[in-house]
Amino acid sequence: MKWNEVKVETASEAVEAVANILMEEGASGVEIEDSKDVENYSTDGFGEIIETEMITSLTEGAYVKAYFPETIFVPEILPTIREKVNKLPDYGLSVGKNELKVTEVAEKDWATAWKKYYHPVRISRYLTIKPSWEEYQTTDPKEEVITLDPGMAFGTGTHPTTRLTLHALEATLRGNETVIDVGTGSGVLSIAAKYLGAKEVVAYDLDDVAVKAAKENIALNPPAKNIQVKANNLLTNVEKKADVIVANILADIIVEMLPDAWRLLEPTGTLIVSGIIEAKKQEVIEAMQVQGFIIDQTFQQKDWYALTFKKMEE
Numbered sequence: 001m002k003w004n005e006v007k008v009e010t011a012s013e014a015v016e017a018v019a020n021i022l023m024e025e026g027a028s029g030v031e032i033e034d035s036k037d038v039e040n041y042s043t044d045g046f047g048e049i050i051e052t053e054m055i056t057s058l059t060e061g062a063y064v065k066a067y068f069p070e071t072i073f074v075p076e077i078l079p080t081i082r083e084k085v086n087k088l089p090d091y092g093l094s095v096g097k098n099e100l101k102v103t104e105v106a107e108k109d110w111a112t113a114w115k116k117y118y119h120p121v122r123i124s125r126y127l128t129i130k131p132s133w134e135e136y137q138t139t140d141p142k143e144e145v146i147t148l149d150p151g152m153a154f155g156t157g158t159h160p161t162t163r164l165t166l167h168a169l170e171a172t173l174r175g176n177e178t179v180i181d182v183g184t185g186s187g188v189l190s191i192a193a194k195y196l197g198a199k200e201v202v203a204y205d206l207d208d209v210a211v212k213a214a215k216e217n218i219a220l221n222p223p224a225k226n227i228q229v230k231a232n233n234l235l236t237n238v239e240k241k242a243d244v245i246v247a248n249i250l251a252d253i254i255v256e257m258l259p260d261a262w263r264l265l266e267p268t269g270t271l272i273v274s275g276i277i278e279a280k281k282q283e284v285i286e287a288m289q290v291q292g293f294i295i296d297q298t299f300q301q302k303d304w305y306a307l308t309f310k311k312m313e314e
């Protein structure tokens, strides 16, 4: 078995909360290295605390190291871990340096080990996602197949936030729309928008790894070939108007881009947002209302929500 290590540098007072967050996201074990403790300890995922004599080089703060099985695609859980850790100061816990690092452990090929567990997935009646290295036969003449290799960019299509956004896109698009995809990751939503009939799609991401992955995935899907992908921070300095803006990013980031989304949406346009956990849903809805948006549809899977908003009542 191979493991991926996610190491969070935090303050001593936050170690237990951070360890809990990592376990909630699927870590099988957590190791704590704390400058305050002579004896550091780890937990095995069944609540057993194992004391270990670990000499730490830390003079302040602590490391919480979590180990994830190869079945978990780490880039898809990092945003949630970040969001939850960033919320700890709201509960009075200092998070110190708050640095997060993913490191290679055990085997060199951990970064691609998840591929073994990634197979074609039928998202909806009209959309299926298949990894580029697998064959797939459609069972419905109306089924469109997105071919993907997410590499190290977020967006296999299997994460609840992506699935919900795909459902929201399918429920929104009627054909011929101009779509802007903010935080495109692997490009999955942009490509889906084209398969669902969008006329024009522009995709943005802050991360160069994502911009490269999205371009490569677009090349794997001929109907998506005229999608433009650009490196950009949210919708800053974007002038292109859109019928639909879609963003599967964390709630706090979504709220930041609302004035630009309002400015760029056509009068009866739709804003689709995802990546929203239960605890943040009301905050997002209120920020949308302040901006003038009217809530239209809610999509839910477990603790995750995707919401669609209209610029004006139709």
Ligand SMILES: C[S@@+](CC[C@H](N)C(=O)[O-])C[C@H]1O[C@@H](n2cnc3c(N)ncnc32)[C@H](O)[C@@H]1O
Residues within 6 Å of the ligand: 079, 153, 154, 155, 156, 157, 161, 162, 165, 182, 183, 184, 185, 186, 187, 188, 189, 204, 205, 206, 207, 210, 232, 233, 234, 248, 249, 250, 253, 275
């Ligand atoms: C949760 S992933 C979503 C990926 C893909 N759209 C999907 O639905 O599977 C969020 C993406 O937003 C990007 N992102 C985060 N902050 C951003 C910002 N300020 N501007 C543009 N992209 C950003 C990240 O690099 C990441 O690729």
